[in-house]
Amino acid sequence: MAAASNFLHVIRSYLSPAPALPPEALALSTHFRAHGIDVEPRSLKPTKPGVAAVFDLRIPKYPLSILVLSCADAGTAERFLYDGGDRSRAFPRKNGRLVMYLPYWEEEDGLTASVIGAFESFQAEGSIGKEPAGP
Secondary structure, eight states: OHHHHHHHHHHHHHHSOOOOOOHHHHHHHHHHHHTTOOOEEEEEOOOSTTEEEEEEEEOTTOSOEEEEEEESSHHHHHHHHSSSSSGGGGOOEEETTEEEEOTTOOGGGSSHHHHHHHHHHSOOTTOTTOOOOOO
C-alpha cells in the first residue's frame, strides 16, 4: 500500500505545474539585461534536497539556456558546484545561494564570458565576501 501511495505522489508531483519564479530569478534577469544580455526566465521544478528553486534563463535566438539553482543556504550551493557529473564543462559558478550552470556551452562562443561576468557581478543575497568558483 505504501508503494502505491508513493507512486501516486510521484505522478502528482510530475504532473503539477512548475512553481512561480522566485524573486532572485526576476532580479537576476534584470541584472543580465542591464549587462546587455536579453534573457527570459522560466521556472523549473526543484528535485534535489536543499534546492529551493530552479530556473533557467533563455536567450532569444540562442539554442542553450542558463540554468540556475537557488539553494537553501550558501553551504548547499557550495556542494552543488562539485556535485557529480561533468560539471567543469558546464562552467559552474556560485554567487551567494545561487549556482549557475552553462550546460553544453563552449568557452569560445563569444557569449560565455559575458554571461559568467554578469552572474558574478550580481549582488545575490548572501554573496558578501563571495569568491568566484570554477575550474
